[in-house]
Structure formats: C-alpha cells, structure tokens
Amino acid sequence: MNCDFEKALIIAKKEFADSFWSPIFLSLLGTLILAIFAVTYREILQTEFYSQIGEIPVPQSAVLEGFYNTSLMMAWFSPLIGISLSFDSIIKERKSASLNVLLTHPVFRDTIILGKMLGAVLLLMVVMLISSGISLGTIILLLGTKVSLMELNRIAVWFILTFLYALSFLSIGLVCSIFIREAKDSIVYNIVIWLTLSIMFTWILTFFRYSLEPIVSAGSLDITNSLAALSPMHHYAELSTGRASLGWGAGGERENISGILDIRFTLVQWLKEFWTNLIVLFIAPLILLIAAYLKFLREDISA
Amino acid sequence: MESMSIELEQNEIVPKTDEFAIETINLSKVFGKENQIRAVDNLNLQIRKGEVFGFVGPNGAGKTTTMKMLIGLLEPSEGSGKVAGFDIVREVINIRVTTGVLPEPAGFYDNLTARQNLRFYAKLYDIKPDVREKRIVNLLETVDLTRAIDQKTGGFSTGMRKRFGLAQALINEPSVLFLDEPTSGIDPLGAQMMRDLIKDLNRSKGVTVFLSSHSMEEVEDICDRIAIIARGKLLAVGSVEDLRDIVRAKEGVHYLLEFQDIPISEAAEAVNNVEGVQALEIQNGTLHVHAKMKLRPEIAKAVKTAGGTVSMFEEEEMNLQKLFLKIIEGV
Ligand SMILES: Nc1ncnc2c1ncn2[C@@H]1O[C@H](COP(=O)(O)OP(=O)(O)OP(=O)(O)O)[C@@H](O)[C@H]1O
Ligand SMILES: [Mg+2]
Numbered sequence: 001m002n003c004d005f006e007k008a009l010i011i012a013k014k015e016f017a018d019s020f021w022s023p024i025f026l027s028l029l030g031t032l033i034l035a036i037f038a039v040t041y042r043e044i045l046q047t048e049f050y051s052q053i054g055e056i057p058v059p060q061s062a063v064l065e066g067f068y069n070t071s072l073m074m075a076w077f078s079p080l081i082g083i084s085l086s087f088d089s090i091i092k093e094r095k096s097a098s099l100n101v102l103l104t105h106p107v108f109r110d111t112i113i114l115g116k117m118l119g120a121v122l123l124l125m126v127v128m129l130i131s132s133g134i135s136l137g138t139i140i141l142l143l144g145t146k147v148s149l150m151e152l153n154r155i156a157v158w159f160i161l162t163f164l165y166a167l168s169f170l171s172i173g174l175v176c177s178i179f180i181r182e183a184k185d186s187i188v189y190n191i192v193i194w195l196t197l198s199i200m201f202t203w204i205l206t207f208f209r210y211s212l213e214p215i216v217s218a219g220s221l222d223i224t225n226s227l228a229a230l231s232p233m234h235h236y237a238e239l240s241t242g243r244a245s246l247g248w249g250a251g252g253e254r255e256n257i258s259g260i261l262d263i264r265f266t267l268v269q270w271l272k273e274f275w276t277n278l279i280v281l282f283i284a285p286l287i288l289l290i291a292a293y294l295k296f297l298r299e300d301i302s303a
Numbered sequence: 304m305e306s307m308s309i310e311l312e313q314n315e316i317v318p319k320t321d322e323f324a325i326e327t328i329n330l331s332k333v334f335g336k337e338n339q340i341r342a343v344d345n346l347n348l349q350i351r352k353g354e355v356f357g358f359v360g361p362n363g364a365g366k367t368t369t370m371k372m373l374i375g376l377l378e379p380s381e382g383s384g385k386v387a388g389f390d391i392v393r394e395v396i397n398i399r400v401t402t403g404v405l406p407e408p409a410g411f412y413d414n415l416t417a418r419q420n421l422r423f424y425a426k427l428y429d430i431k432p433d434v435r436e437k438r439i440v441n442l443l444e445t446v447d448l449t450r451a452i453d454q455k456t457g458g459f460s461t462g463m464r465k466r467f468g469l470a471q472a473l474i475n476e477p478s479v480l481f482l483d484e485p486t487s488g489i490d491p492l493g494a495q496m497m498r499d500l501i502k503d504l505n506r507s508k509g510v511t512v513f514l515s516s517h518s519m520e521e522v523e524d525i526c527d528r529i530a531i532i533a534r535g536k537l538l539a540v541g542s543v544e545d546l547r548d549i550v551r552a553k554e555g556v557h558y559l560l561e562f563q564d565i566p567i568s569e570a571a572e573a574v575n576n577v578e579g580v581q582a583l584e585i586q587n588g589t590l591h592v593h594a595k596m597k598l599r600p601e602i603a604k605a606v607k608t609a610g611g612t613v614s615m616f617e618e619e620e621m622n623l624q625k626l627f628l629k630i631i632e633g634v
Contacts, residue, residue, distance in 0.1 A: 010426045018414065097410030101471060103376055104404035104481075105427045106396055 004111050011107070011115025015089065016123050024084050029127060032077055036070055036131050040138040043069040063151045064261040066139040067158060071240045071261065074131070075233055076198070078166035081127055083190045085120040086173030088183040090296065095183070113296040117174065117289060124170055128163045150263065157260050157267070158240055164281045165236040169194065171288030178295050197231045232284060235277040324479050324511035325350040325373060329382035331535075332368050338380075342368040344535035345382065350513060350528075352478075355505050357526035358515040359627060365535040366515040367407065370481050373513070374404055387479050400428065403472030407483035407515075409464070413457030417448055417467060420456055421474055428475045442470040446500065462493035469500060480504070482514040486521060494518070498525050523623040531627060533634040546626045551597065554629060555581060557619035558592040558602065565611025573609035577601050589615075 019025050044066050050056045090113075093099040102112065136155065140147065147155075173190050180186040228234040237243045242259035257265045257273050271278070327348045334340040343365040350356045358366050371377040373386050375395030384391040387401040411420045418439055425435040443452050446466040451459065456467060465485060472480060485501065486494040502525050504510045516522050522529055523543055530540040539549050562570045571583050571590055579601070582593040592602065599616065606613050 007427055010423070014412070014423055018412070021414070095410075096413060097406075097408040098412055099410075100406045101404075101409050101411060101468070104374055104399070104406055104472075105424055105475075106399035107427055108395075 004107070005114075007107050008111045008115040008118060011112060012118035012122065015116050015119025019085050019089075019120065019123050022084075025081075025123075028081055028084050029130070032081065032127070032131060033134055035073055035077065036134045037138055039069040039073050040066055040135045041142065044139060044142045061151055061154075061261075061263050062143055062145065063136075063139050063147050064154055064263060066143075067135060067155065067261050068241055070131070070135040071158070071162070071259075074162045074165070075237055075240075078128070078131075078162055079169035079194050079198070079232075082124060082166040082169035082171075083173040083187075083194065085123055086170045087177055087186045087190045089116050089120065089174065090177040091180065091183045091186055094181070109297050109299070110293070113293050117293075120170055120174070121167065124166055125163060128159060128166065132159050132162075153267075154260055154263065161236060161239050161260065161278075161281065164285060165232055167285040168232040168281070168288070171285045171292065174292040175288055175295070178292055178299075198233045201228075201231045201233070229280065232281065235280045239274050239277045239281065322351070323349050323385070324352045324354065325356075325384070325386050325513060327369075327373075327382065327384035330369070330372060330379050330384050331381040332365070332372060332377060333380045341535045343372070343379075346532070346535075346537055348530060348537070348540070350511065352511055353505070353509045354528060355501065355512040355526045356514070357522035357529040358513065358532065359517070359519065359522055359529060360515075360532035361631065363534075364532045366532065367483055368535075369532075370404075370406075370483055370513070370515065374398060374402060374481060400475060401477055402479045402481060403475060403477035404481045405465075405468040405472045405483060405485055406481075407487065409468045411456040411464075411467065411471070413455060416453045416455050417443060417459075417470075418452050420467075421471060424471050424474050430475070438474065438476075442473055445473075446470045447496070462489040462496075465489055465493070465497060466500070469497070473504075476508075477510065479511045479513065482512065484515055484517065486516065486518060494521065501525055519623040519627055529623070531630050533631045536634075538634065539630050543623055543626070546623070546630070547621050550621065550626050550629050556594045556597055558590075558594065558599075559615065559617045559619060560590040560592060560602070560606075560613055561588065561615035562590070562606060563612045563614045565606070565609060569609060570606050570611050573605045573611075574602055577605045 044062070047056070047062065047065055090099075093102070099112075103109070132155065136147070169190075172193055173186075176186045176189050176193075180189060238259065240259045240261065242257050242262060257270055259274075260270055262270075265273075325348060327346050330343060330346040330348075331341065332343040334342050346365075346369060358369070360366055368377065372379050373384060373391055375391055375398055378392060386398045389395075389397040389401070391398065412423065415423070421439045421442065422435065425439065430438070440449075440452070443449055446469055448463060448466060448470065451463060456464070459467060465488075469482070469485065472482070480501075482501070486497050489497065498521060501512055501514070505512055514522075514526070528540065528542050529546065531538045531546075539546055541549070560570070560574070567585055567588060567590060571585060574580060574590065574592055575583055577594075577598060579595045579598050580592055581595055584591045594602075603613055603616065
C-alpha cells in the first residue's frame with residue numbers, strides 16, 4: 001500500500017475544518033451544548049432538592065450523578081453528531097469532482113480515505129470533549145465541589161464509551177457515503193438506520209417484553225436479548241447508566257449496577273458485568289470503518 | 304532528520320532522461336464483466352519532450368481512459384507505458400510528482416478560496432511555505448485570476464474554473480501536462496485565452512502538453528502533432544500535414560485550376576491525359592481535378608505543353624476538421 005501518513009494528516013486537517021464550519025454541524029453542536037448545559041443543570045438541582053427533603057438518599061457521588069442525564073441525552077444526540085460528520089464526506093467529493101482532481105496529485109485512495117476518517121474522528125473527539133467539559137463545568141459550578149481522581153477516571157471512561165457509541169454512527173455514515181451516490185439519499189438512509197436502531201427497536205423490544213412476560217420462557221428472553229444486541233444504543237445505555245434500554249417508550253429498567261457512573265461498584269465489577277457490551281462497542285465501529293476503507297479502495301478497479 | 308532527507312530527495316526528482324516524454328506500448332484497457340468493452344485497444348504512442356500533442360476522437364473513443372492510465376489512475380489491462388521516464392504502473396508516485404493534470408470533469412473545494420485550494424494541493428507536494436505562497440500568487444496571475452485570489456471557487460464561472468484548473472495542475476511545476484478537454488464549455492474568448500496560455504507554457508517552460516479536445520480548430524492551432532483515436536484504436540498520428548498525406552494516400556488529391564491563353568475545355572483534355580488523374584469537372588470557369596496522388600508538376604507541364612498557362616492552381620482546402628471526418632469515416 002502507498003498510504004502516506006503525513007499526507008493523510010493534511011487531508012484530515014482539511015476535512016476537520018470543512019466539517020467544523022459546515023452549517024449542519026455548527027447548529028448541531030450549538031444545540032448539543034445548550035441541551036447538555038440545561039440537562040445537567042436540572043439534574044443537579046433536582047438531586048439536591050429531593051435529597052434535601054429526604055425523597056432520595058444523598059448520592060454517593062454528586063458529580064457522577066450529574067452525568068446521568070447527560071448520558072441519556074448523549075444516547076440520543078451523539079449518533080446525530082456522528083452521522084453529520086460523515087454522511088456526505090465521500091459523496092460531496094465525488095459529486096463536485098474534487099475527488100477527480102485530488103487523485104491526480106501524489107495521493108492514493110487509501111491515504112484519502114484514511115485522512116477523511118482521521119479528520120472526522122478527531123472532530124468527533126473534540127465534540128465529545130466539549131460536551132463532557134460543559135457537563136463537568138456546569139456540575140462544578142453548581143455544586144462548588146472538587147472532583148476526585150476516581151470521579152475523573154469514571155468520567156474518562158464514560159467519555160470513551162460515548163465516543164465509541166458516536167463513532168459507530170459515524171462509521172455507518174461513512175459506509176453510506178461510499179455506497180450511496182446522493183447526499184440526500186444518504187441522510188435519509190442514515191436517519192432510518194438510526195431510528196430503527198433506537199426508537200423502532202425499543203418498541204419492538206418492549207412489545208416482546210410485555211407480551212411475553214406472563215409466560216417467561218427462556219426462549220422469549222433470548223429473543224429480546226439477541227435483538228437488543230443489534231442496537232449500539234442498548235450497549236451504550238448498559239455500559240454508561242446500566243439501563244437495559246434507553247429507547248423511546250422503553251422501560252429503561254436499571255440493572256443492579258447502574259453503569260460506569262455507579263461508584264458503589266468497582267471498575268472490575270463493572271467490567272465483569274458489561275464486558276460483552278464493551279466488546280461490541282469497540283468492534284462495531286472498527287468493522288464498519290474497515291468495510292468503508294476496503295470498499296473505497298476497491299472502487300479503484302472499476303472506476 | 305531522516306524524514307527531512309527523504310523529503311528533499313522527493314522534491315528533487317528529475318525526469319529520467321529518456322527520449323520521449325510519453326510512450327505507450329500496446330496499451331489496452333478493457334471494461335465490463337466479460338471484458339466486452341475495449342476502451343483502449345493496443346495503443347502505441349511516442350510523444351517527444353516539449354511537444355504539444357493533441358488527442359482527438361469521437362465521444363467514448365478512449366481519450367480519458369488513456370489519460371487515466373498514463374497518470375496511474377487506472378491500471379492497464381495489457382501493455383505498458385512511460386511518462387517522464389517513469390513506468391505508469393510501478394512508478395506512479397514519481398509520475399504524479401512530475402506531471403500536472405486537468406481532468407474532466409474537474410472540481411475543487413468550493414467552500415475554500417482559490418488561494419486556500421492551491422495551498423492544500425501544494426501541501427501534498429511538500430512545497431516549502433514561502434515558495435508555495437509565492438507560487439500561488441504567480442500562478443493565479445498567470446491564469447488571470449489575481450483579482451479572484453481570495454474568492455471562493457464556488458462562485459467561479461466555467462471559464463474561471465477551467466483556468467483555475469490549469470493553475471492547480473501547474474502547482475508542482477510539472478514537466479508534462481495532461482489536459483482533458485481544457486476548453487470545453489467556455490466562450491470563444493476564454494478558449495482563446497486558454498490556448499494562448501498553453502502555447503506560452505510550452506514555449507517559455509518547455510512543458511510537454513498532452514491534450515484532448517473536441518475542437519479541431521483548437522488542436523490545429525496549438526498542437527505540433529495529433530493522434531486520432533476511435534473506439535480505442537489509434538487511426539492516425541502526425542502533424543496536420545502528415546494527416547493530409549494520409550488522407551491523400553487514401554482518398555486522392557483534389558485540385559482547383561484556372562487557365563490563361565487556352566480554352567478551359569482544351570486545358571481539361573490535356574489534364575485528363577496525365578496519368579493518375581481520375582476525374583474532371585468544370586464549374587464556373589474552374590477546373591476541378593481529382594487525382595490519385597500529388598500531381599502538381601505533371602499537370603502544370605501538360606497544360607504548358609498544350610500551349611496554356613495555369614493562372615490558379617490550388618489544392619482543395621483540407622483543414623483538420625475535414626481530415627478528421629475523413630479519417631474516422633466508416634470506423
Ligand atoms: N469505469 C468504466 N467502466 C466501464 N466502462 C467505462 C469506464 N470508463 C470508461 N468506460 C467506457 O470506455 C469507453 C471510453 O471512454 P472514455 O471516457 O475514455 O472516452 P472519451 O474519449 O474520453 O470520450 P469523451 O469525448 O466523451 O470524453 C466508453 O465506451 C466508456 O463507456
Ligand atoms: Mg473524456
């Protein structure tokens with residue numbers, strides 16, 4: 001392969017700036033920042049209020065408790081950010097014929113796709129950093145407490161989880177942008193995939209759960225579990241908050257460990273409980289990115 | 304330090320001193336599941352350094368496909384080729400560094416300005432920032448886009464886009480330039496400007512130019528030699544005069560004559576007796592002669608012998624347009 005990392009970085013930088021200044025991205029980022037601020041703010045005030053009147057116990061970590069709602073929101077929002085960074089990245093190059101020109105310069109397809117991936121992934125990381133920062137900043141501002149190292153560690157893991165979750169959708173968007181020729185088709189496909197994996201899925205799951213509940217057979221649970229395994233949202237929800245599903249209309253029942261934000265349990269206990277989810281969240285984007293890479297290279301032969 | 308020295312080496316790639324700037328040997332490309340489309344079929348070309356070479360042919364003749372193979376965008380199905388002395392399969396990176404390409408269609412990053420676009424392309428060649436910035440300004444001046452230097456290319460007209468395309472192809476100071484339909488879609492004035500630019504580049508910098516075009520007038524104007532291709536096959540190659548000879552050999556020669564001191568019918572009889580003359584016709588006092596080959600001295604001599612003088616002796620005009628149509632006739 002002729003992949004040249006320095007040139008991939010040049011392309012990544014351009015891609016990063018391109019996406020960053022696009023209106024879709026900026027409006028999504030703006031909304032995200034506002035929403036995270038609002039959600040964190042409300043969560044903190046509520047927790048304080050209810051624990052003061054004795055409705056709920058004082059949380060062991062007020063800082064991490066503050067992240068629960070952010071988590072819930074990220075489960076909905078970060079896929080959109082991921083998609084917005086990739087759904088037309090190849091399509092617009094092809095349509096405008098800028099790919100045609102780019103390919104006449106000393107870069108090859110593998111460098112180009114790698115650069116594009118890098119650019120999008122870096123920007124995603126920046127978005128996630130900003131979101132986590134806003135969330136943490138709001139918490140510190142409201143509570144006026146210090147954040148312990150342990151809490152920071154948990155937040156770091158939470159950050160990685162959220163990043164991986166969004167990355168899955170970024171990868172789906174990238175695959176779409178290579179297979180599909182029109183940006184408007186790509187965005188429709190991406191939204192449909194996202195809706196199917198979140199809303200539709202939880203509908204189907206809840207339907208199964210409740211209609212099969214009276215005759216709790218091993219079979220019916222297997223079906224719901226294996227169906228749930230198809231949705232990145234399910235894995236993210238379990239890992240971050242311990243809820244079996246965060247989908248629309250879903251029960252959202254908590255497992256005994258409330259995810260990474262639950263400090264009653266150690267990291268090892270958390271890992272033991274959720275290691276399969278973690279593997280899926282790592283593997284899914286990886287497979288999709290490799291698929292995108294290979295498909296983009298193969299086009300060399302036909303075109 | 305190590306990467307620095309590698310960079311320097313890359314920047315100093317000089318074209319290998321081969322005789323030809325571009326050379327192909329039985330170059331072929333087949334497309335389709337069952338290899339049913341022979342887009343380029345056993346192409347043999349030899350283009351000298353410093354030449355402006357025109358590549359003409361009907362739509363789908365294989366011009367773009369040939370160019371793509373020459374710059375390493377498509378692998379040949381059969382055959383081989385060299386550009387600036389580098390193998391088109393094994394030394395693609397060297398070819399990219401020593402050539403400039405204006406593809407068709409060509410697009411840029413329309414949310415960036417002309418300067419930003421060129422800067423991006425320049426970075427791909429590791430051109431040093433100070434050299435790069437100067438070159439960008441100079442190039443945009445060359446293609447008359449100085450005033451648009453900080454405008455987004457998205458707002459450019461077709462003519463401006465073509466000229467900008469030429470500028471991006473020149474960012475690495477190439478020794479060989481590939482231009483795929485450089486004047487398609489632009490107005491006559493813009494097209495003339497483009498031609499002047501190409502001629503100038505060739506003259507002042509000695510750049511070898513390989514261009515495809517559908518405008519015979521343009522090719523005749525700026526190209527030293529021309530290749531005519533149809534259905535992937537090379538039909539003829541040479542200067543316009545060489546092409547005339549090819550057509551003459553195939554179709555014969557058409558002369559127009561007028562006479563003095565002799566009635567036209569007598570002159571016609573005299574000409575008719577010249578060996579090789581195939582047909583005669585008198586139209587409005589002009590004798591049209593169709594001969595198998597060039598017979599200028601023989602005809603003049605015959606008229607003189609008959610006691611007349613030739614007052615006008617012209618060969619029917621054969622511009623590239625006509626030559627092209629005759630050569631691709633029946634393919
Ligand atoms: N990627 C491809 N897959 C299949 N067929 C192709 C492909 N690219 C080109 N062809 C076919 O190869 C032939 C030559 O195409 P090419 O684009 O080289 O022609 P051209 O001479 O540049 O034509 P034009 O003057 O229209 O630009 C055409 O029949 C075209 O359909
Ligand atoms: Mg073409």
